[in-house]
Amino acid sequence: MAISAEERLLGLIIALMHARTRMTKDEIRASVDGYEKADPAWDGAERARRDAAFERMFERDKDKLRRLGVPVVTVRHQAYGDDIGYRIDPSQARLPALDFTPAERAVLSLAADYWHGVTLGEDASHALIKAASGSAHAAAEALPFAALSTRLTDATAQLVEAIQARQEVAFEYASASSGTARRRVQPWRVRLSGGAEYLIGYDVDKAAPRTYRLSRVAGPVKTVGDQGAFEVPESIDASLMPSGTPGTATIAVRPEAAHALRARGRSAGEDGDWDLVEVDYTHLDALRDEVLALGGAARAVAPDALVAAVRSHARAALEVTGG
Incomplete structure (x- = not known):
């Protein structure tokens, strides 16, 4: 069974932390799962090729651990001659x-x-x-999050990994102006604003920075090309940051319900058995999701755009569930 890079790194950490004095590369290769073991049946050329592959993998793993703050120490001593070893000092690696x-x-x-x-x-x-x-x-x-409806999506997780690796991504994106089209992007940041997730990055085809709403990403996000292919700017132009259209909505809620809405809103009277609450919002769709998450304990009264959005999504949910 193949061993993932994460499992191999964890095995390397455990081995080096438990080494009494040090571990040589040969000992690491023989004892840590994930490294190809030497085979006496290899001929000279095959052995040289596979030894070089192990050396590259081990050097990458060693550098990665050091970047993560794991103190991999190189051990040199006259008693060992030119035979270099490695270890991790547990006292330096222990977290407070x-x-x-x-x-x-x-x-x-x-x-x-x-x-x-x-x-x-x-x-x-x-x-x-x-x-x-x-x-x-x-x-x-x-x-005060009585109706938290936002959760990370698989697309977001893939983009976070691509940002860390500085690797381009490709995905299908739906917009009102151009319909659904393929985008190739150098991802810079993922931002959460008003309950919606956004990707800020450099559109390779348009040769310009762009902001993409992740709810409009259709299908999987795929990585393209090599890692480390671009640099992420330290600061992002404020015009690229996601922003909404502020407004005020009126929501009818049942008594003893929707405490988060009540906490940040204002009482606006009553409508029969319902309490009316005025709520300021920046992103209408985030408020729509919050009303829907409350089920029968809340309904939108105004503005008309919010009422229509809530009804449309509620009908769609009923159709999906066969209701």
């Missing part, structure tokens, strides 16, 4: 104790929920459990 406040743990919970179900979902959940178990126990801080 974590101690989060209840409010910080609540924010971490939101972050773990945001990553739920995609590439880093399980990792985020495990990290949260470990962090919380090492922190002082206290009552959790309540956060």
